[in-house]
Amino acid sequence: METSPASSASNGLARAGRLTVEQEAFRRANNDWYDANFINPAHVDPNVYDAEINPGAAAWFKATARVFIERVDGYLAILEMHEIPCVTVRSANPGRIVYEDEYQVVVVQN
Numbered sequence: 001m002e003t004s005p006a007s008s009a010s011n012g013l014a015r016a017g018r019l020t021v022e023q024e025a026f027r028r029a030n031n032d033w034y035d036a037n038f039i040n041p042a043h044v045d046p047n048v049y050d051a052e053i054n055p056g057a058a059a060w061f062k063a064t065a066r067v068f069i070e071r072v073d074g075y076l077a078i079l080e081m082h083e084i085p086c087v088t089v090r091s092a093n094p095g096r097i098v099y100e101d102e103y104q105v106v107v108v109q110n
Contacts, residue, residue: 006075
């Protein structure tokens with residue numbers, strides 16, 4: 001499984017007005033694609049990211065979710081251009097699973 005906060009960081013850059021026209025177009029198009037094709041765990045379970053119930057909950061892609069993982073590279077390129085460090089983390093056991101679907105898990109660190 002892998003996780004990357006790249007899209008969240010790119011969204012922060014957009015809110016701050018720091019993206020180029022091309023970067024914003026990429027971000028918007030890909031955010032829209034994820035919204036249309038990806039299940040938001042909070043829509044299934046409103047408590048999944050509740051800080052008291054699941055402190056530090058984080059979403060991880062399953063290794064088989066290639067179609068979703070492939071799009072992360074563009075977000076990473078944006079962060080690199082803005083000199084924002086970001087790494088992709090892979091783990092066979094990222095934590096206690098509090099949500100799971102075909103493409104992702106949301107976990108809390110053990």
